[in-house]
Amino acid sequence: MLSRRDEILTGLGVMLLAAATLWWIIPTYIAIPRRVPIKALSPAFWPTIIAWVMLICGALLALRAAFGPVTPDAAADDLSVSRAEGLRLLALGAILVGVYFALPILGMVWVCMIAFALLLLLSGGSNLGWGLLTAILLPLALYFFFSKVAGVAIPQGQIVRLP
Amino acid sequence: MKTTLTALGMGAALAAALPAAAEYPTRAIQMIIPFGPGGATDLSGRALAPPLSRIVSQPFVLTNRAGAGGATGSVAVRDADGDGYTLLLARVGSHTVNPAMNPNLPYTLEEFRFVGIYEINPVSCVVNSNSEFQTMDDLINAVQERPGTVLYSSSGVGSLPHFGALMMLDAYGIGDLDDTVIHIPTEGDGQGLTAVLQGTSDFFCGSTSPAAPFIASGQMRPLMVTSSERLEGFDAPTVHELGKPELAALVGWTGLAGPADLPDDVVEKWGAWLAEAVQDEDFNRFMTSGGSIVELMSPEDSVKFVNEAYEIFRRLVVALNLEID
Amino acid sequence: MTFLEALSAGFTLVAQWESIFFLGLGVTIGVIAGAIPGMSATMAVALTLPFTFALQPIFGILLLLGVYKGGIFGGSIPAILIKTPGTPASSATALDGYPMAEQGRAGEALSMSLYASCIADLMSNLALIVFAAWLASFALNFGPPEMFTLIVFSLTIIAGVSGDSLIKGIFAAGVGLMLATIGLDFIAGTERLTFGSIDMRGGLNFIAVLIGLFALPEIISYMRKSQAQDHRVRGMGYSKLKWLDFRRCLKSIFRGSAIGVFLGAIPGIGAAPSAFLSYSEARRASPNRENFGKGELEGVAAAEAGNNGVAGATLIPLLSLGIPGDVITAIIIGAFMVHNLTPGPLLFLNNADIVYALFIGLIASSFLLLIIGSVAIRLFRYIADVPSNLLFPGVLVLCIFGVYAVNNSIFDVAVMLVMGVVGYIMLLLRIPAAPFLIGFILGPMLENNFRQAMLMSRGDLSIFARGPITILFLCLTVISVVLIIRSTMRAARLKREMASYAAKSEQAQG
Known part of the structure; x- marks a missing residue:
């Protein structure tokens, strides 16, 4: 359970999302063919229904939180993020974005080695020796399994190619 | 059968005449299947790979890239380097019917170079x-x-x-x-x-x-x-x-194609490899058991065949107003 | 050939050591492949197919069936140990399996999963042998309107996996249903919510969404708090399954097997709805209802029984009608064809020996699965001993390789990463992930069957009441909804009373 304030905000957020889907995303990004013989067959039919259901859910969430029984603050989950946690989350986000963009350039094996090592450092760095060994061996083992046994063309990147 | 023999003869002659091109392939060749595992194209490709790997020293990596009626995989091959290491298992749906019916397709037939059609249904x-x-x-x-x-x-x-x-x-x-x-x-x-x-x-x-x-x-x-x-x-x-x-003109087919800038020597090599591979007994048994006809076309004939089919389909689509919009 | 002659001919075929060898090899390959996220049973079967061309028909088919069976069980191993289900079906196993692993009961969960799998598999095979003809004719009655009403009924599962807020569960299912509409429109072929991207035309990849939603939020949570949790070693894959616990779950296992057989016989539904339906039925019937989702053994048993109960039953439409029920059986048809065996009614007439050999082989496969599975569990549970700060980065690397391997697409890796962030936000806001997944799996079936039915009837809604099957499912849906509303109201009233009681006692103290 979240605190009353957080529950209300969640409900309003859900409503906002549903409204944006209903009145902006669906009309703009769903192409309607020139001929729709039956209304239920239109490509926008289901998405519209789903968006309405979401809108109602958001409203119910907000209303229930505003007028329903209060969760004692002690029992509610705390959503606040401490400074250290925020920094770690940011670093993790940067690593994940970096992984995606580096994949085609460096190749999957090298990117995964680096990502493993960075995550290891981020999480505090105990078991460092074993960790670095795993960082090198795990991507290599996965590479050989997927490319040699399963016949998957693992992206090799433009710099160092493995056999 | 006659086409097969001609293609075989031609392929053999070319292979003999071009010893300099013997370098390709130096690494694994990726064959992209633009449909999911278990489909006609997938099975056809997986049946063709074993006889091919008996002829070619490098391994073949079969890769399923399914989605959007073959468009996802086709685009992946179109955008690949034209070095002969990425080829597409093209199918009638992705390379005749869809281009003829769908004006919003993200690729055109000109963006591919065919190395051979080997199966007709x-x-x-x-x-x-x-x-x-x-x-x-x-x-x-x-x-x-x-x-x-x-x-x-x-x-x-x-x-x-x-x-x-x-x-x-x-x-x-x-x-x-x-x-x-x-x-x-x-x-x-x-x-x-x-x-x-x-x-x-x-x-x-x-x-x-x-x-x-x-x-x-x-x-x-x-x-x-x-x-x-x-x-x-x-x-x-x-x-x-x-x-x-x-x-x-209404027939299904499966063939191999690369990006438009596929070099000539690669296309010729493939003509020869395919000519030999389609003779394989297991491959023939598998294809005919499924009601297909194994018929190899030379690269030139393949292009002509695909374009002719496309023209016929396209005329009809326009005349009957069948376009997907 | 009389029945007995065919049976003994079939027995002779299976009684060769090669048969058992290839079946065992298949199960081993399947368990290993299933245990690696991204290497699904489908992929393993497709990869094995070319090797069967050179084998004798019965050996080749047994090899493929072994891979199939092994793969389905194998998927539960990473679902339990690292919350990374390799297939949509095993995500139901992760709901209770992973919490159990976190509590140090990984060994128990894995053993339960194996026993439930083997029992359900055996039941499914027996159903195939005994009821094939009857179930096949039943399955043939399932046109688009019947499928639609069945899927609508299946959506009531959402209530069973929503945790403490039904509204949030429905919202999550809505998001799943919405994301499932991405791609080319099924009827018109036009683009829907693709935002101009070629990669999105094919829709979002199942496995990428699944792994992103389940595995990544765990990694993000861990990384956020890591220093606080002094790298605890969970180290406890050794808990043993007790006989009493096993016996308590038997009812759910049999119920799950029956659901699996029933849904498996209908072509095109697959194992995931069956696993979830079995799970939610077990929860509804269980006295430990509150514990589901928090590490309940019975939840693991029910999910795995529902999942494996499908395996034998998908062969019903394949063998008796020649219809592939899912992608895997479509590949197995290829293996039949190459040996000049035509799946369908003729198979029983022309190749009865093969059919009975197959039946006996299937029964044997359940027992082989039990043996090979227990060895696999013993090997894989060491994963539970890996320190967290090595385990989570390792899981991330495994997910990247696995998700890429499904469709050889870097875009899928991006989908997984984005879904991971979405999943983490949902975790924070207490929005349950399981309804999202159910929406995402059932969404295309729901919409496509509705639209096919509308095409058939030219827009006349009365087609959804056209026969006893549709009416049955509509009634079941209404009953479920009424029950869900009633129990939700009761729970809400209870909570209100407790809140006012708490407030009162606070006042009294103050």
């Missing part, structure tokens, strides 16, 4: 064996007399069975195809045929291979085949016997 129109339709004429009469009541299934919008049914009906002079017949798209040949079997749809005009088991067991009845001669196991008149020779 005639098309057959099939109905449930307890259907009232005994012949094509029964079916056509029903469509004319009761417009809007006859249903046909397909393996999806812009697939061969979708277009095949429309082309067949047009050949029989049925107009206003949006209203006279009802199209029920499904996900794949298997589901399209299941719809016929359980009575959801009245007929299905697609490749013979997925329909063959149902015909053999007597669950379905073929009404026509688009091959030039009667097919073994398909007790149905050909389009020539029915007086609709223009429907002979």
